[in-house]
Amino acid sequence: MSFLMDNWILASVTLASGGLLAFEMFRGGRGDELSPQDAVQQINRxxxxxxxxxxxxxFAQGHIVGSRNVPLDQIKGHKQLPSKKDQPVVVVCQAGIRARKAASVLRAEGYTQVNVLAGGLRAWREAQFPVER
Structure with missing residues (x-):
């Protein structure tokens, strides 16, 4: 007990960092996000x-070459979803917020390899990757 009293700052920092780590784990973290470079690898490999x-x-204003447009409000059971539930899927929107919601829906539908493009189409464009109209 005297160690904690003598080192209260260290103990506080340890508890705070542990709490933040636990929060990220329970919140789901961002382990499912891919950088634009990692997304290209998923697509190509x-x-x-x-x-x-x-x-x-x-979508008409610009999208990733070869992407399928499945609006968030139509995602459940959409005909353009992959037929194989284990097929890798990269979900994208303008900034990533709708994509995370869609990824949750896809996981609930049984898709096992769902990732989100971190930063969305904005990050894709900033990385100077091609888009089409």
Missing amino acids: HKAVVLDVCNPEE
């Missing part, structure tokens, strides 16, 4: 399907 969950107007 593992034939990942890219699902763009933006609305059709946003």
Whole structure:
């Protein structure tokens, strides 16, 4: 007990960092996010399907080459979803918020390899990767 009293700052920092770690684990963390570079590897090496969950107007303004437009509000059971539940999927939107919601829906539907493009299409463009209209 005297160690804790003598080193209360160390004990406080240890407890705080442990609490933050536990919070991230329970919140789900961001372990399912891919950088644009990692997404390219998933697409090229593992034939990942890219699902763009933006609305059709946003999709028409620019999207990842070869991506499928499946708006977030239509994602459950959409005909453009991969038929194989173990097929790698990269979900993208403009900034990543809708993509995370869509990824949760896909996991609930039984898809096992679902990732989100961190930073969304903005990050993709910042990395200077191609988009098409």
